Amino acid sequence: MIELIKKLSNAHGVSGYEDELREIIRGELEGTADEIKIDSMGNLIATRNGSEFELMLSAHMDEIGFVVKQIDDRGFIRIAPIGGWFSQIALAQRVVLYAKQKIYGVIGCKPPHLMKDEERKKSIEISDMFVDIGARSKEDVFNLGISVGTPVALDREVAMLANNRITGKAFDNRVGVGVAIEAFRRSKSKETIHLVATVQEEVGLKGAKTSAFSIEPNVAIAVDSCVSADFPGSESAHMDIALGKGAVITVVDASGRGLIVSQAVLRWLRETAEKHKIPYQLEVAEGGTTDASAINLTKSGIPAGVVSIPARYIHSPVEVVDLNDVNTAVELITRATENVREYFEVKK
Numbered sequence: 001m002i003e004l005i006k007k008l009s010n011a012h013g014v015s016g017y018e019d020e021l022r023e024i025i026r027g028e029l030e031g032t033a034d035e036i037k038i039d040s041m042g043n044l045i046a047t048r049n050g051s052e053f054e055l056m057l058s059a060h061m062d063e064i065g066f067v068v069k070q071i072d073d074r075g076f077i078r079i080a081p082i083g084g085w086f087s088q089i090a091l092a093q094r095v096v097l098y099a100k101q102k103i104y105g106v107i108g109c110k111p112p113h114l115m116k117d118e119e120r121k122k123s124i125e126i127s128d129m130f131v132d133i134g135a136r137s138k139e140d141v142f143n144l145g146i147s148v149g150t151p152v153a154l155d156r157e158v159a160m161l162a163n164n165r166i167t168g169k170a171f172d173n174r175v176g177v178g179v180a181i182e183a184f185r186r187s188k189s190k191e192t193i194h195l196v197a198t199v200q201e202e203v204g205l206k207g208a209k210t211s212a213f214s215i216e217p218n219v220a221i222a223v224d225s226c227v228s229a230d231f232p233g234s235e236s237a238h239m240d241i242a243l244g245k246g247a248v249i250t251v252v253d254a255s256g257r258g259l260i261v262s263q264a265v266l267r268w269l270r271e272t273a274e275k276h277k278i279p280y281q282l283e284v285a286e287g288g289t290t291d292a293s294a295i296n297l298t299k300s301g302i303p304a305g306v307v308s309i310p311a312r313y314i315h316s317p318v319e320v321v322d323l324n325d326v327n328t329a330v331e332l333i334t335r336a337t338e339n340v341r342e343y344f345e346v347k348k
């Protein structure tokens, strides 16, 4: 599992530019899936055929990042954000630009030596940042195949921490993708299962919207990461979600504007966890939502739930998850795929 997470997390796939991830995921699922399709949005849909009952597992493969916006005469590159950034996180990061080949760059920052006291206290906007790829001129940048619109991703490799915890970038949602892949492989479900690695979740749940429309599953689970509120300063969130306490089952997200999970879905996921003695945590969140919200509102309404892996420092290059939670999420989703017919009917 750790090897799979490393492979997925270290790869780059800014929303709208998920090609590298799509190929990795395809490679992981070939042999396990009966059919793998790529739809016109770029979603990867892997299907294992079973009964007439169809279950959709959705895990977004995109990550927040940037695109090139402007290149100046000295070869410095201005970028625009894609997805939800806290600007201070972006500063002083190493990035990869996806041109003809991968080009490394850094988001430069004035050293403290050159800063006035006032400047040091101020936060810096992404619009004031730039990427330095080592170019001497605009021509240098063009010659490397970089132009306006070239995607730019954070570059950070996974590392092990103490107590079976790991750190890396894009755990939101490569950890979720890894969990969905592993559950898809392990499941002995008799039903038809579609694993959808969705595109553009971070910019409006777009891939989930179109893929759920074409699949029209009987029920769906979005596999994602959620905010773990167990570090200094997170007390004000008044949430008990913590690393190491198990997979998270969402009850409500975005104060109900995202998803209010139906009683039937909650009963299914909670009873499955309890029956198999899988540790889990319940989440009520006021911000953030997942693919499940888009799936839920597809066609005449599709029952949808969320199983997530708690992560600290989400939307940063140093996200932290506990591998024990990863394993409980795999176990919960696997078991849920196997008993789903006890809870839901095929819609006529």
Ligand code: ZN
Binding pocket: 060, 172, 173, 201, 224, 225
């Ligand atoms: Zn996510």
